[in-house]
Amino acid sequence: xxxxxxxxxxxxxxxxxxxxxxxxxxxxxxxxxxxxxxxxxxxxxxxxxxxxxxxxxxxxxxxxxxxxxxxxxxxxxxxxx
Numbered sequence: 903x904x905x906x907x908x909x910x911x912x913x914x915x916x917x918x919x920x921x922x923x924x925x926x927x928x929x930x931x932x933x934x935x936x937x938x939x940x941x942x943x944x945x946x947x948x949x950x951x952x953x954x955x956x957x958x959x960x961x962x963x964x965x966x967x968x969x970x971x972x973x974x975x976x977x978x979x980x981x982x983x
Contacts, residue, residue: 924965931963935972 920930932939945951952967 921965926963926965926968928961928963931968934965935968 917933920926920934923930926934928939928942931937932942935942937945942951946953946961951971952964954962954964956962
């Protein structure tokens with residue numbers, strides 16, 4: 903099997919595993935949301951995105967809260983109006 907196909911399948915499996923976790927690490931949150939590392943740091947430093955720092959260093963995110971945060975400010979479509 904081609905190396906590219908193997909890497910592609912591994913990437914898909916990793917995304918499926920992340921989607922089933924309740925608590926995400928900083929890197930997993932970047933991958934899950936598509937937000938860059940630097941922008942996610944800015945969001946956490948400003949307290950804009952819900953996160954937790956249990957030991958003062960590592961940053962964790964609750965997947966349910968991240969989804970809610972991503973879907974805030976929802977706009978109705980023209981059909982719904």
